Amino acid sequence: MSDVAVARDSSSAMPEASIEPFTVTLIIRRFDPEVDAEPHWQDFDVKMYATDRVLDALHQVKWEQDGTLSFRRSCAHGVCGSDAMRINGRNRLACKTLIKDLDITKPIYIEAIKGLPLEKDLIVDMEPFFESYRAIQPFLIASDKPEKERIQSVAQRAVFDDTTKCILCAACTSSCPVFWTDGQYFGPAAIVNAHRFIFDSRDEGSQVRLDILNDKEGVWRCRTTFNCTEACPRGIEVTKAISDVKAAILRGNPGLPPSDLTLTPVSA
Amino acid sequence: MSTESPSKKSTAKAVEPEYLEFEDGAVIDGVHYHRHDVVIVGAGGAGMRAAIEAGPKANTAVITKLYPTRSHTGAAQGGMAAALANVEEDNWEWHTFDTVKGGDYLVDQDAAEILAKEAIDAIYDLENMGLPFNRTPEGKIDQRRFGGHTRDHGKAPVRRACYAADRTGHMILQTLFQNCVKLGVNFFNEYYALDIVMTKVKGKDRPSAVVAYELATGEIHVFQAKSIIFATGGFGKIYKTTSNAHTLTGDGVGIIWRKGLPLEDMEFFQFHPTGLAGLGILLTEGARGEGAILRNASGERFMERYAPTIKDLAPRDIISRCMVQEVAEGRGAGPLKDYVLLDCTHLGAEVLETKLPDITEFARTYLGVDPVVEPVPVMPTAHYAMGGIPTNIKAEVLSDNDTVVPGLYAAGECACVSVHGSNRLGTNSLLDINVFGKRAGNYAVEYAKTAEFVPVPVNAASFVQGLVEELRDSNGTERIGALRKELQEQMDLNAQVFRTDESLAKVTETIHTLRGRYKNVSIQDKGRRFNTDLLEAIELGFLLDLAEVVVYSARNRQESRGGHQRDDYPTRDDAHYMKHTMAYLTGDPHSADASDHISLDWKPVVITNYQPMERKY
Numbered sequence: 001m002s003d004v005a006v007a008r009d010s011s012s013a014m015p016e017a018s019i020e021p022f023t024v025t026l027i028i029r030r031f032d033p034e035v036d037a038e039p040h041w042q043d044f045d046v047k048m049y050a051t052d053r054v055l056d057a058l059h060q061v062k063w064e065q066d067g068t069l070s071f072r073r074s075c076a077h078g079v080c081g082s083d084a085m086r087i088n089g090r091n092r093l094a095c096k097t098l099i100k101d102l103d104i105t106k107p108i109y110i111e112a113i114k115g116l117p118l119e120k121d122l123i124v125d126m127e128p129f130f131e132s133y134r135a136i137q138p139f140l141i142a143s144d145k146p147e148k149e150r151i152q153s154v155a156q157r158a159v160f161d162d163t164t165k166c167i168l169c170a171a172c173t174s175s176c177p178v179f180w181t182d183g184q185y186f187g188p189a190a191i192v193n194a195h196r197f198i199f200d201s202r203d204e205g206s207q208v209r210l211d212i213l214n215d216k217e218g219v220w221r222c223r224t225t226f227n228c229t230e231a232c233p234r235g236i237e238v239t240k241a242i243s244d245v246k247a248a249i250l251r252g253n254p255g256l257p258p259s260d261l262t263l264t265p266v267s268a
Numbered sequence: 269m270s271t272e273s274p275s276k277k278s279t280a281k282a283v284e285p286e287y288l289e290f291e292d293g294a295v296i297d298g299v300h301y302h303r304h305d306v307v308i309v310g311a312g313g314a315g316m317r318a319a320i321e322a323g324p325k326a327n328t329a330v331i332t333k334l335y336p337t338r339s340h341t342g343a344a345q346g347g348m349a350a351a352l353a354n355v356e357e358d359n360w361e362w363h364t365f366d367t368v369k370g371g372d373y374l375v376d377q378d379a380a381e382i383l384a385k386e387a388i389d390a391i392y393d394l395e396n397m398g399l400p401f402n403r404t405p406e407g408k409i410d411q412r413r414f415g416g417h418t419r420d421h422g423k424a425p426v427r428r429a430c431y432a433a434d435r436t437g438h439m440i441l442q443t444l445f446q447n448c449v450k451l452g453v454n455f456f457n458e459y460y461a462l463d464i465v466m467t468k469v470k471g472k473d474r475p476s477a478v479v480a481y482e483l484a485t486g487e488i489h490v491f492q493a494k495s496i497i498f499a500t501g502g503f504g505k506i507y508k509t510t511s512n513a514h515t516l517t518g519d520g521v522g523i524i525w526r527k528g529l530p531l532e533d534m535e536f537f538q539f540h541p542t543g544l545a546g547l548g549i550l551l552t553e554g555a556r557g558e559g560a561i562l563r564n565a566s567g568e569r570f571m572e573r574y575a576p577t578i579k580d581l582a583p584r585d586i587i588s589r590c591m592v593q594e595v596a597e598g599r600g601a602g603p604l605k606d607y608v609l610l611d612c613t614h615l616g617a618e619v620l621e622t623k624l625p626d627i628t629e630f631a632r633t634y635l636g637v638d639p640v641v642e643p644v645p646v647m648p649t650a651h652y653a654m655g656g657i658p659t660n661i662k663a664e665v666l667s668d669n670d671t672v673v674p675g676l677y678a679a680g681e682c683a684c685v686s687v688h689g690s691n692r693l694g695t696n697s698l699l700d701i702n703v704f705g706k707r708a709g710n711y712a713v714e715y716a717k718t719a720e721f722v723p724v725p726v727n728a729a730s731f732v733q734g735l736v737e738e739l740r741d742s743n744g745t746e747r748i749g750a751l752r753k754e755l756q757e758q759m760d761l762n763a764q765v766f767r768t769d770e771s772l773a774k775v776t777e778t779i780h781t782l783r784g785r786y787k788n789v790s791i792q793d794k795g796r797r798f799n800t801d802l803l804e805a806i807e808l809g810f811l812l813d814l815a816e817v818v819v820y821s822a823r824n825r826q827e828s829r830g831g832h833q834r835d836d837y838p839t840r841d842d843a844h845y846m847k848h849t850m851a852y853l854t855g856d857p858h859s860a861d862a863s864d865h866i867s868l869d870w871k872p873v874v875i876t877n878y879q880p881m882e883r884k885y
């Protein structure tokens with residue numbers, strides 16, 4: 001058992017590095033639409049342990065110093081997708097970024113994600129993001145009505161496993177230089193969610209989605225800069241998913257292998 | 269700050285009509301008015317499952333304080349139970365029995381039977397909607413073991429939990445949302461419901477509307493509806509160490525409470541054994557379902573001593589108590605001997621990475637521990653509210669032991685049907701939200717088809733307006749964060765896995781003091797746009813109300829059963845307590861003594877096939 005193992009609560013053991021809290025400076029880009037003409041940066045000093053999350057630091061500011069600081073959050077452990085933000089210039093979830101993983105000798109810069117309309121402090125208008133999501137028909141399209149479950153092999157299920165992990169946090173889309181300059185571009189997250197259905201052996205709607213993404217605002221705008229893959233807090237290989245979709249468009253179909261469950265040999 | 273009923277604030281002048289006439293979408297005196305056949309409050313699993321039924325059949329609106337995909341259903345990991353018998357013999361009767369026994373016989377058995385029977389279609393519904401379940405080699409839905417689920421009435425663990433890796437809840441939430449998108453469900457996102465309007469009709473209180481606060485603008489909306497469904501989730505944030513989201517503040521349960529409607533079995537709160545030590549972040553029981561083992565400091569598999577038959581797969585209440593006992597008796601691990609260890613190392617990297625990838629990552633990210641090579645420090649974490657808004661099996665809300673409030677429904681964690689009794693089995697909640705969410709949607713539509721709209725009084729919005737204005741204008745000296753922290757810490761210390769009259773008396777005192785201080789609370793954000801400072805203050809009001817009911821109900825139950833363990837009354841006492849608690853708000857919530865404003869009553873347990881027996885595993 002390593003003693004690195006425990007969190008900061010009064011009763012628990014602390015990892016070596018975080019027995020004492022230390023001061024961290026946060027520099028947060030503030031904007032209150034009711035007062036400010038332009039966003040501005042503001043400093044806050046907070047006392048943190050190495051194992052604290054950036055979200056804990058934001059909470060400390062909000063709960064102990066400045067209640068007007070506004071940001072979204074819910075689950076606090078990286079599963080709800082509420083708190084994507086730019087931390088030291090990189091898109092991350094505040095609840096999944098530990099203080100110890102940042103360079104604490106320097107201030108931590110925090111601002112809202114880019115490319116979506118700024119509403120207040122770290123909150124942006126997510127509607128354009130969800131509009132692209134809805135546009136790719138993110139639901140199973142299937143005409144049969146089985147009595148029980150549809151059959152799908154382990155291998156068929158594995159093909160789209162990666163893209164089922166998406167929590168719609170927008171870290172990828174809002175890290176994409178193409179999206180910054182062209183808000184009409186569907187963006188990586190919409191393509192990831194299209195991928196999740198295009199490569200699902202149960203789905204019958206892949207042609208529709210491939211047509212939608214073959215549009216001028218579709219996959220061809222992707223310049224393969226890999227920002228999205230680096231940003232994704234769920235570890236989804238976003239760029240690979242986009243490449244899979246590109247290949248499927250060129251092929252004219254998803255090219256799914258035949259079921260490996262058939263009892264008869266696949267070919268003679 | 270007051271939490272009293274809205275009537276006092278009425279500004280009605282003598283000449284004004286008593287009821288409002290309005291068109292859907294009207295704005296009158298700055299308040300927005302909407303009209304829908306069905307209004308659903310909450311867009312987690314239960315709310316969206318209801319919306320999928322109601323949306324296509326009636327004019328439906330869903331009000332939700334979080335964007336739907338942010339709901340905490342998405343955090344659920346391990347699985348959803350259904351006796352599909354895909355991998356071994358199983359049937360819904362065994363599932364019913366396990367549910368009743370797991371709940372320490374405080375389960376309403378008619379409801380448990382529905383849960384277990386309808387589970388099978390609930391799973392097929394989700395699969396047909398697109399949920400990517402893990403598969404068996406034959407391509408069917410795979411199933412895994414989970415605590416308390418057994419073959420043939422306790423003989424051995426059974427594989428009953430359908431799952432999608434360790435993100436089953438995520439996949440349920442996504443799938444339901446995807447189908448809501450497909451059906452064009454009308455969502456009002458980031459709208460906080462803060463009040464339900466009751467209108468007197470022939471001497472009876474009838475729900476006529478929901479009043480909500482729009483986060484983006486600070487504007488107030490009144491949603492008139494024939495049927496109203498509450499699906500607002502749990503209230504784990506009354507505790508400090510919890511697997512629950514920051515937003516699980518029990519608003520819906522609190523709204524119902526303030527109307528004088530009863531809350532059932534509030535003393536029963538589930539502490540999940542395996543929260544990351546010190547943090548409370550959950551590691552699914554699915555880990556133990558796959559073979560992980562709990563060990564104390566000396567490496568002993570201590571559950572062998574307490575539950576020789578099913579060991580680490582005993583129900584949660586039992587395991588949590590054993591863990592706390594191991595630590596109390598000096599067998600805890602770590603430098604302070606204050607936690608036990610979840611050993612997954614023998615499962616191998618392959619199982620961890622493919623079947624339990626998320627929790628493997630949580631341990632790595634938040635504790636810096638790699639479960640592949642070392643055991644993970646864990647301790648119980650406040651997880652699930654068994655109690656809540658009492659309903660019958662049609663999800664209709666009750667105003668006493670058996671009177672239905674026409675047009676009012678509740679489903680999911682905010683409701684108490686009661687299928688979980690005094691202790692919920694793992695995987696039965698994702699099931700509950702699907703089965704009773706669907707029922708709520710269907711019965712709400714059925715009612716709305718023939719019912720008339722109940723008129724909305726002119727002062728419908730005034731309670732919420734008063735609440736918001738009072739907080740915005742307050743120049744008190746207390747901070748929300750400080751009060752909430754004290755509440756949560758004291759609840760952890762005094763009303764957690766083990767309770768005594770003394771500890772409960774102590775936290776009662778704390779809550780009373782905090783209530784007093786809450787009157788003097790101030791917020792710093794006085795603005796209208798995205799004022800989360802204001803909403804956190806309102807949420808704290810709900811937390812204080814609910815913590816008080818939990819503690820008051822817990823003091824009154826002088827026995828130990830399921831999730832409620834009294835050190836001073838260590839055994840189950842069927843002669844006196846084989847019944848549900850029903851708590852009512854009957855006076856001024858600020859009165860000094862909780863007994864001045866809370867009244868308790870009992871409600872019989874529905875027993876069909878299973879007579880209470882001693883609970884051994």
Ligand SMILES: Cc1cc2nc3c(=O)[nH]c(=O)nc-3n(C[C@H](O)[C@H](O)[C@H](O)COP(=O)(O)OP(=O)(O)OC[C@H]3O[C@@H](n4cnc5c(N)ncnc54)[C@H](O)[C@@H]3O)c2cc1C
Nearest residue numbers: 310311312313314333334341346461501680681695697698
């Ligand atoms: C970490 C974790 C793991 C779990 N794992 C499992 C598992 O493996 N199997 C299992 O069966 N169960 C599990 N559970 C339990 C289960 O996930 C929950 O009980 C269940 O998902 C609750 O669903 P719900 O729809 O009732 O509430 P939620 O999903 O919490 O949704 C509540 C909704 O209400 C809305 N809301 C709340 N207040 C307001 C308001 N004032 N106005 C408007 N809207 C409001 C929110 O926006 C949200 O949409 C787990 C729970 C946790 C915390």
Ligand code: SF4
Nearest residue numbers: 166167169170172232
């Ligand atoms: S792909 Fe990753 S970064 Fe993009 S929205 Fe989904 S989870 Fe977020």
Ligand code: FES
Nearest residue numbers: 074076080081095
């Ligand atoms: S708060 Fe849920 S992802 Fe960070």
